Amino acid sequence: MSIQEQQTKLNIGLFGFGVVGEGLYKVLEHTPTLNAQIKKVCIRHPHKKRNAPAELFTTDADLLLNDDSINVIIELIDDSAAAYNIVTTALRKKKAVVSANKKMIAEHIEELIALQLLFDVPFLYEAACCASIPIIRNLEEYYDNDLLQGLSGIVNGSTNYILTKVSKERISFNDALKQAQEAGFAESDPSLDVNGIDAVNKLSILLAHAYGIITPPDALIHTGIQNLNNDDAIFAKEKGYEIKLVAQARKLADGNIAAFVAPQFIESDNQLASVKNEYNGVVIESSLADKQFFYGKGAGGFPTASAVLSDLSALRYNYKYEYKKLRYQVPSALTDDFYVKVCISFKALLQVPHERFDKILEWSSNEQRCHVTGILHFSELVKSNWWKQPNVSIVFYPDAIIDNYVPEKTGVLQEEFVEQLC
Amino acid sequence: MSIQEQQTKLNIGLFGFGVVGEGLYKVLEHTPTLNAQIKKVCIRHPHKKRNAPAELFTTDADLLLNDDSINVIIELIDDSAAAYNIVTTALRKKKAVVSANKKMIAEHIEELIALQLLFDVPFLYEAACCASIPIIRNLEEYYDNDLLQGLSGIVNGSTNYILTKVSKERISFNDALKQAQEAGFAESDPSLDVNGIDAVNKLSILLAHAYGIITPPDALIHTGIQNLNNDDAIFAKEKGYEIKLVAQARKLADGNIAAFVAPQFIESDNQLASVKNEYNGVVIESSLADKQFFYGKGAGGFPTASAVLSDLSALRYNYKYEYKKLRYQVPSALTDDFYVKVCISFKALLQVPHERFDKILEWSSNEQRCHVTGILHFSELVKSNWWKQPNVSIVFYPDAIIDNYVPEKTGVLQEEFVEQLC
Numbered sequence: 001m002s003i004q005e006q007q008t009k010l011n012i013g014l015f016g017f018g019v020v021g022e023g024l025y026k027v028l029e030h031t032p033t034l035n036a037q038i039k040k041v042c043i044r045h046p047h048k049k050r051n052a053p054a055e056l057f058t059t060d061a062d063l064l065l066n067d068d069s070i071n072v073i074i075e076l077i078d079d080s081a082a083a084y085n086i087v088t089t090a091l092r093k094k095k096a097v098v099s100a101n102k103k104m105i106a107e108h109i110e111e112l113i114a115l116q117l118l119f120d121v122p123f124l125y126e127a128a129c130c131a132s133i134p135i136i137r138n139l140e141e142y143y144d145n146d147l148l149q150g151l152s153g154i155v156n157g158s159t160n161y162i163l164t165k166v167s168k169e170r171i172s173f174n175d176a177l178k179q180a181q182e183a184g185f186a187e188s189d190p191s192l193d194v195n196g197i198d199a200v201n202k203l204s205i206l207l208a209h210a211y212g213i214i215t216p217p218d219a220l221i222h223t224g225i226q227n228l229n230n231d232d233a234i235f236a237k238e239k240g241y242e243i244k245l246v247a248q249a250r251k252l253a254d255g256n257i258a259a260f261v262a263p264q265f266i267e268s269d270n271q272l273a274s275v276k277n278e279y280n281g282v283v284i285e286s287s288l289a290d291k292q293f294f295y296g297k298g299a300g301g302f303p304t305a306s307a308v309l310s311d312l313s314a315l316r317y318n319y320k321y322e323y324k325k326l327r328y329q330v331p332s333a334l335t336d337d338f339y340v341k342v343c344i345s346f347k348a349l350l351q352v353p354h355e356r357f358d359k360i361l362e363w364s365s366n367e368q369r370c371h372v373t374g375i376l377h378f379s380e381l382v383k384s385n386w387w388k389q390p391n392v393s394i395v396f397y398p399d400a401i402i403d404n405y406v407p408e409k410t411g412v413l414q415e416e417f418v419e420q421l422c
Numbered sequence: 423m424s425i426q427e428q429q430t431k432l433n434i435g436l437f438g439f440g441v442v443g444e445g446l447y448k449v450l451e452h453t454p455t456l457n458a459q460i461k462k463v464c465i466r467h468p469h470k471k472r473n474a475p476a477e478l479f480t481t482d483a484d485l486l487l488n489d490d491s492i493n494v495i496i497e498l499i500d501d502s503a504a505a506y507n508i509v510t511t512a513l514r515k516k517k518a519v520v521s522a523n524k525k526m527i528a529e530h531i532e533e534l535i536a537l538q539l540l541f542d543v544p545f546l547y548e549a550a551c552c553a554s555i556p557i558i559r560n561l562e563e564y565y566d567n568d569l570l571q572g573l574s575g576i577v578n579g580s581t582n583y584i585l586t587k588v589s590k591e592r593i594s595f596n597d598a599l600k601q602a603q604e605a606g607f608a609e610s611d612p613s614l615d616v617n618g619i620d621a622v623n624k625l626s627i628l629l630a631h632a633y634g635i636i637t638p639p640d641a642l643i644h645t646g647i648q649n650l651n652n653d654d655a656i657f658a659k660e661k662g663y664e665i666k667l668v669a670q671a672r673k674l675a676d677g678n679i680a681a682f683v684a685p686q687f688i689e690s691d692n693q694l695a696s697v698k699n700e701y702n703g704v705v706i707e708s709s710l711a712d713k714q715f716f717y718g719k720g721a722g723g724f725p726t727a728s729a730v731l732s733d734l735s736a737l738r739y740n741y742k743y744e745y746k747k748l749r750y751q752v753p754s755a756l757t758d759d760f761y762v763k764v765c766i767s768f769k770a771l772l773q774v775p776h777e778r779f780d781k782i783l784e785w786s787s788n789e790q791r792c793h794v795t796g797i798l799h800f801s802e803l804v805k806s807n808w809w810k811q812p813n814v815s816i817v818f819y820p821d822a823i824i825d826n827y828v829p830e831k832t833g834v835l836q837e838e839f840v841e842q843l844c
Contacts, residue, residue, distance in 0.1 A: 023710070027569070027710065031569070033751050126564075131711075132708075132710075132711030132712070132714055133714060134560060134563075134564040137560075137563060137564055138556060138559075138560070141556075141559060141563065141732075141736065141741075142548075142556040142559055142732050143732070147449070147453075147728070147731070271696070271717060274693070274696055286554075286728055288445070288449065288554075288724045288725065288727050288728035288731065289553075289554030289718060289719060289724065289725045289728035289729070290554070290718070290719050290724070290725065291718065291719075292554055292555060292716070292717060292718035292719075293715070293716070293717035293718065294714070294715070294716060294717075295693060295714060295715035295716075295717070296711060296712070296713065296714035296715065297711060297712050297714075302710045302711065302712070303710065303711045303712065305710050306569070306708055306710035306711035307711070309569070309710065310563075310564050310565070314563065317744065317746075319563075322739065324739075329455050
């Protein structure tokens with residue numbers, strides 16, 4: 001059997017020629033066995049100097065999208081609205097598509113799945129989630145039976161870099177953010193990372209492949225590290241924890257799924273504690289295999305190019321995501337009906353309706369901050385947003401999701417503590 | 423599209439009803455969405471009590487192999503000669519086969535690949551390598567382009583359990599082996615584990631999927647922890663290393679592959695250092711994605727059943743290994759032409775032909791042991807076996823493979839040291 005018989009020759013139209021795009025171009029040039037070549041690159045700024053022949057470039061998207069000899073579109077641009085147009089147009093023209101745009105994919109995942117089926121064409125996006133970690137492919141292929149109990153991951157490198165710096169070097173969150181920006185791990189507008197939006201976009205994509213759940217990311221409870229402060233870091237340290245920003249999903253006893261993105265205390269023997277700086281890591285729990293851990297670089301030009309390349313490689317063999325949990329099983333449903341163990345830190349007691357805790361387990365205060373640890377019904381976080389207000393921070397405990405909790409409704413702080421705080 | 427249209431209904435003939443087999447039976451009973459059922463189980467001891475209906479069992483292999491309604495054979499027996507007969511017969515009868523028998527697969531991999539192609543039928547064996555870690559599937563699917571620079575893994579849980587105990591609790595190798603046996607992590611005859619044979623069987627399987635290299639495991643240089651002693655453990659500790667039994671392969675500058683199994687000093691920031699007790703872990707290096715790490719339980723009933731289950735799940739969609747590197751590319755070749763940095767420890771200098779080192783970097787001795795660190799041409803380990811003799815141990819350094827080494831031929835111990843030792 002010759003290579004040609006087995007593989008589809010990939011004729012690529014590339015959108016974007018930043019670090020990832022240029023890296024990809026170079027690898028394809030030097031790796032003829034990949035049987036793929038970039039025919040045309042669509043860019044926004046025609047006058048910028050490029051390390052490739054001038055005739056490769058155009059500013060006219062239609063030149064790529066209407067070229068019948070181009071059978072693969074790779075979309076690597078920042079602008080998610082433009083990316084949406086490129087991807088949906090390409091799918092409608094029955095071109096295979098590879099994208100790394102997590103925001104665009106998360107926000108349109110239902111339509112994008114439907115278009116793939118309608119036009120019977122692959123749309124792959126391993127690079128959109130943890131870059132070099134093949135998490136989507138593993139959820140699709142290896143965890144496609146229904147024994148997946150949960151997943152929890154550090155899926156945003158910028159915030160993990162900041163949290164590592166704060167924990168290790170005891171610098172302030174602000175200084176750590178500055179260092180992250182200088183090191184190139186955070187955008188000049190870092191709010192998408194810092195507020196947990198990037199992480200929840202990824203969680204939304206993971207949920208589709210892990211449990212067949214289609215949900216807009218903004219419908220998922222999420223918060224980032226924006227309100228964490230150095231007192232929280234000290235509080236964690238004293239208890240022997242690290243704080244990490246964790247995206248997680250867990251199957252409850254009734255088969256429904258709990259899912260959210262929030263800071264969490266991580267015990268030192270949890271594999272996520274070993275994920276430092278800009279790295280990503282995902283722990284998968286299945287009912288038979290116990291815990292498994294995937295670790296690698298979650299962002300950056302080369303790791304992203306590596307994931308795009310693996311998608312290209314898969315396209316040569318006509319690989320498609322099957323979305324098996326969604327299409328061939330009764331998909332699981334998201335639920336808010338469970339309890340969680342959290343630590344709330346705040347400046348003024350008035351900010352926190354402490355009576356809504358089912359049970360308060362621990363409280364402390366010093367001149368700067370108060371910390372209350374207790375058990376809350378998760379729907380409280382859905383219904384209200386006091387826990388997201390400035391100067392209030394929330395950190396989930398290890399094993400925060402309490403599935404079989406029997407409410408005690410004793411959630412009121414002792415009077416003397418309230419007096420102390422006021 | 424209905425489930426029936428998409429999926430093949432799996433009618434299973436199972437060989438072996440030990441922990442894995444029984445676990446699998448229970449999961450399939452309770453998980454109708456898997457669309458798979460065990461029709462018949464072939465066992466050796468008909469009078470042993472089984473937790474399943476009596477009519478399920480037979481001692482007649484042909485009853486399974488000749489049953490046309492059985493389209494999948496799962497082979498989970500210890501006896502590798504019998505397993506070979508079962509698997510090859512089943513493939514010839516065009517039944518899909520799932521096996522966990524690493525020894526049998528490693529020793530017959532070329533024939534088993536040929537039979538799959540000849541009879542156009544899938545043969546999956548994820549459970550044979552690191553059980554619950556989907557390493558074969560990832561090498562097949564995700565690292566199928568030729569950018570894989572190397573892999574190094576802890577692939578044998580028993581020896582890792584022993585090494586962890588020796589390092590953490592400072593007990594002797596013998597006592598640690600006894601504990602491993604008591605904990606069920608080592609066989610009553612542990613020599614396959616301890617001598618590195620189990621690990622090299624797995625390396626042989628990994629090489630087929632990683633680089634398209636087909637090699638009998640006994641042609642690969644391998645040694646285990648059988649000659650390590652507590653002085654080696656102390657030596658490692660003093661240098662800030664852990665000793666791990668590592669299976670590794672690395673692409674050299676000329677495109678050829680270096681591969682072997684041996685104890686290695688591991689630095690604390692290497693992810694393999696975090697693999698404790700009976701766990702397994704594999705680090706994969708690709709030229710773009712840097713290092714990635716896969717971690718999970720590498721043995722035991724449930725993790726093995728989990729991998730078998732994932733293979734079953736893949737069979738429903740007619741998944742096959744493609745052996746892409748072997749079939750669609752020019753596969754890489756194994757080489758002995760490189761240098762390695764090793765530490766040899768020994769009792770008497772006569773045992774060690776120190777003049778065959780290209781360069782000696784460090785030496786020390788105490789009343790019990792001598793340690794020599796130096797650079798050796800790898801072919802020396804192929805040609806001779808002084809380094810495997812009783813009372814001689816070899817431990818590779820981190821980054822042991824030196825690709826671009828310029829020989830200095832200064833490999834003689836200083837005279838005063840020789841005098842000291844003799």
